[in-house]
Amino acid sequence: MKTDEIVRAVAVGIFCLVQSADNIRVLNFNPDGRQRGDTWIRYNVTVDLPRDYTLCVHFNIKVFRILTAVIYLFNARDQDDDPISFEVYFEKIRTKYGGYGRFYPLPSNLATNKWYHYCQVRDMKNGEGKVYLDGQLIIQDKANFETKFEPREIFIGQDEYQPRNSLSGKLSQVNVWGEALSPEMISQLAECEIDQEGNIVRWSGIWELNNVEQEDIPFDDLCRSVSHGAVTVLLPLLKFHEAVRVCRGVKGLIGVPWNTKDVQKELAYFKNNEDCERQWAGITDEDLEGVWYEPFTGKSYNTSEIFFRRNNPDGDKYQNCIRMNEKGLEDTDCQVRSCSACHTAAGTTWTLRGICEDEERMYYLDLIPDPLAFRGYGEYFIEQTNDSKWTWSNTVTNVTIATLHAKDLNYPIGRRTWAIQSEVCGESKGVRELTLSACTKSEFTCTDGSCIPFIKRCDLKFDCEDKTDESFCQIVNFPEDYRSKLPPRPASNEALALSINFTMDTLNVDTQTMMMSASYNLRITWFDNRLTYNNLKVLTRLNTLSLEQVDNLWRPKIGFINTDDIQNTAVDQDAVTTVLRHHSQYTPDLSNPYEVEIYRGDTNPISTTRKYFTIYTCNFDLVLYPFDIQKCVLQLQILSASTEYLVFDSTDSYVEYLGPRHLVEYGIGTINLSVENFTQYSMLKVEVELVRRYGYAMLNIYIPSFTLLVISYITLFFRPSIFDARVMTALTSLLVLATLFTQVSASLPKTSYFKVVDIWLLFCILLIFVIILFHTVIDLKIEYPDGWAPSEAVVPNFRTSKDSGVGGIDAGKRIGGSPSVKNVVTTVKVHPVEVDGYFDEPEGKGGFDFFRLKLPRLRNDADTYILASKWIVTIIFMVFNSIYWGTLALGSGLVYYV
Known part of the structure; x- marks a missing residue:
């Protein structure tokens, strides 16, 4: 055997994994987190992958690299040719199926020291690649695989032996199946319900290890979602409140022993430390003597509930903290220094x-x-x-x-x-x-490390003991190139839309001057995509900007056009400028030590609200007064820029009226808002419908004038002989009506056209004038006795021809039923005899005989004129009123409230 082969044989172990029924073998790569290029394992044989396969592994990352190399199935002849691999990043993974692969974002960032189950499925039959994480399908891609079916080597823990990509963590149960496993089976593997090995690659097979540690753990531990149990942080000699502060900072608590066993368990943490013979118990009665409470949970206990040693507590109000002794608990001064065991979740x-x-x-x-x-x-x-x-x-x-x-x-x-x-x-x-x-993302860190809910950050009240939760609460982040004189430009390069909200509180209308005063809150809302915002709250009032930040903002300028003076919107100390949180999505700014959530400016608008009192000019058409319906328009125009850059948003702008619907003179009808973005400067109009309440006019104009008209009409029923009473009554009504006409005209704006109230009053005046004319004509047809004067005490008694058979005057009677005056000359006139309503004329003379019908002939006497005047006045009154009120019933305020 060659020397290098001997060295390799010493450095590399070859083993076959054999696991018990209760434990599973785990391999630990670079447990100290260091980066190495010689820590890896390799499957002892090459494998032939079929068209479809499933690759599964349990992994636990200790240190995340820029890229963490996990598993590679290389082409045995050419490692660069269509690799199959699995690489881990912090927020994503990279999967290669052979001939196809890509990065996939994860539902949430991965964590260290946590077991995950990963399965990669290549289903060439359906042309799909699937990825399962902890049994859940997170990726399903359609792909056209072009994999070459070559023998493959399985290599774990390294990527081309680059130390910066070396795996630091644990692996277990690496298995490959020659088929696409069902989602149900993958879920069972992820939840440790079954322990089934692959038929292509087996975790119990022969693996070649290089600088990798081994350990056995319970099989169920692979399926724990997080590291379970608790860890204990041993704190050295500290004062009680210092120990509490540090322990609270690590999200832990100092235990309170309730029996001898608990005391011994707590003391065991420091059994080899002579300086920590005594330890703090996490309880104190500083706030109220004899009532002990845990500063971590706030739970309180009476003295009798505490496991005190004999003759304790004995320190009264001078000893308010407790430390542990083998014989029990004893009270002591909180300023002494003791050790403590802080228990926190793993x-x-x-x-x-x-x-x-x-x-x-x-x-x-x-x-x-x-x-x-x-x-x-x-x-x-x-x-x-x-x-x-x-x-x-x-x-x-x-x-x-x-x-x-x-x-x-x-x-x-x-x-x-x-x-x-x-x-x-x-x-x-x-x-x-x-x-x-x-602290988690939903919590804020106080200076001492304790956590409070993040919603309490910058909520205008202190929640941290050091009050830092109300520090650095500026909302707007201005970029360096921000220009407050230039309007924002949306990403679409279209004009910026401003939303307007009119909330009217009161309206007051003066018909005489044709002006309407309005008290309203005007809210302007816009997006500024150049800005970002910090820590936006759901409650909008908590997102109020300071005046200093408002001064640095770009703000739209809107003018009130139809006013007597030059007025426009103002953003000053009377205005409230807030940021509206429309979207809850944010990016945590981890570079800020004060924990900031960053919200985008293009999805969360700025809104400024201010109360205004403005007098607008109106153009009233008083033709139908007092049954008129007026429309007064409030015109607003953007002054900051032309319509190329700024327009009003017609879809998001609205108006509402919160005041009384019935004013002194008018009722408030519909209020509409319209936008005109086709002019040089965008225009917004708020049209207020004013329906005149005609009750005042009815009581003070129509009913009095109608009464005077009736009085004048009644004079036609006076005795014809009392001419003075008839005329004076009608004339007085005419004068009163003329005075009423003058008063009504003086109370209204001077117009060049007639109003319906003018027509009514003129009609009444003319009708009374006609009645006076009738009185004159009737008086001319009355035949008084010769030498009689109205000043005399005797008044003639007129009768018709049917009463006396002849026209003329009977014996004169005194007023009040006095005897007749003698020697009164009576003039008798002879008339043709009336037969059945026709006058008999000599044959061949008189009227025209047509079919032997005789035409009637009216009598030319006072009775005829009196009857005619009554009917003529009645007909004129009825015809006029039918036309007058019928016209008003069409589209006027007369029937608006019906």
Whole structure:
């Protein structure tokens, strides 16, 4: 045997895996996390893969490389020809089926010290490649495989023997089947329900190992989703509150023994340490004497419930903390120094925030409990050196990056100041604030390392004891090239759309001046894709920007056009500017030690709200007054830029009215919003429909005028002989109506056209005038006694021809039924005899006889004129009102509320 073969035989072990029923053999690659090029295993024989196959493996990563080499099935003749492989990254995997392969993002980032089950299926019959992770199908690709069916070598743990890609972690159950396994069987393998080996490659087969460690673990441990159980961090001599702070920082708690067995178990952690003869128990009664509570959980107990040794507690209010003794618990001063055992869950991921790495894996670390240290997912390592200094170093380059500034509590947990010794994040030597925390993405790290829910970050109240949760709460991140004078430009290169929200509180309308005053909240919303935002809350008021940040923002300027003076929007101390969280997707900014969630500016808009009181001019058409429906328009125009750059968003803009619907003079009808983006500057119009409430006009104009009209009409029923009463009553009504007309006209704007109320009043005036004319004509047809005057005490008594048989005046009667005055001359007129309503004319004379019908002839007397006046006035009134009110019933405010 040659010398090199002997050396290789010594260095390389060849074994056949034999596992018991309860345990499974596991191979450990580079357990210290170092990068090596000579750590690998190889299947002892080449294999022939059929067209369809399934490759499965359980893997557990200790340190993530840029690329972690796991499994390669090389072409035995040419390793570069269509390899079949599986490579692990932190946030993705890379799978090659032979002739086809690609990167696949994972549902969530992988974690260290956690077992995963991976299966790769090539189904050439269906032209599909599938990947299963922990039994779940995460990838199903259609592919046209062109694999050459050549013998293959199976190589695990190395990629071309490059140390930087070497596997650091554990592997078990590498098996290959010559068929595409069913999803059900893959799920059973992932959940450890069955332990079936492959028919092409068997985990129990012969493997060649090089610098790989072996161990046996329970078979069920392969299927635990996370590292199970707890680990104990041993804390040296510390004051009680210091121990609590450190233990809380590692997300742990200090135990409270309840019996002798618990005490002995806790003391056993320090049995070989003479300085830690006594240990802290995690309980105190500082807040209320005799009431003991756990600072980690807040649970409280009475003294009788605590496992105190005999004659304890005996320190009263001067000794409020407890430490353990073999005989039980005893109270002591909280300022003395004792050791403590801090119990925390295994598998917790730690994050180092404040560094600026391109790869996310570099931010995460694992806790090593004894001695306390932190191993990175990547190349970083944080540990305490022999001189008690905490150092942050790179295990690949063996360079110390920073050392922790020494303080009273010398632990790197929480937000601490580090002295940078080599360049990091583009910064040279100096100091840098870093946060080492076990808090999850949904939690915020206080300075001492304790965690609070992230929703309490910047919520305007203190939740951390050090009050750092309300520090660095600026919301907007401005890029270096940000220009507040230039409007944002969307990625689509279209005009930026501004959304407008009108919320009207009150409206007041003055018809005389044709103006409407409005009190409203105007909210303008827009997107600025140049910005990013920090820690947006669901509750919008918590996303309010400071005035300093508002001053640096680009803000749209909108003018109120139809006002008497020049007015426009303002963003000042009376305005509230917020960022609206429309999308919950964010990117954690791990380079910020204060834990920031970054939200995009193109999906979360800015909104500014301010209250305005503006007087707008309106153009009222008063033709239908007081049954008119007016429309007053509030016109807004963008002043910041033309429509090429800024427009109003017609789909997302709206108006709402929250005030009373009935004003003194008007009722508020519909309120509409419209947008005009075709002009040079985009215009927005809010049209307010004003329906006049005509109750006032009815009470003060129509009913009084109608009453006067009725009074004037009633005068037609007065005795014809009392001319003065008839005329004076009608004339008085006319004068009152004219005065009412003048008052109504004075209360309205002067117009060049008639209003319907003018038509009504003019009609009433003209109708009364017609009544007065009728009174005059009737009076002319009345025949008074010769020498009679209206001032005399005697009033003639008129009768029709049917009453007396002749026209004329009977004996004069005194007013009030006095005896007749004698010697009154009576004039008798002779009329033709009326027969059945026709006048008898001599044959051959008089009217025209047509078919021997005789035409009627009206009498020319006072009775006829009185009857005619009544009917004519009634007909005029009815016809006018039918036309007048019928016209108003079509499209006026008369029937709006019906």
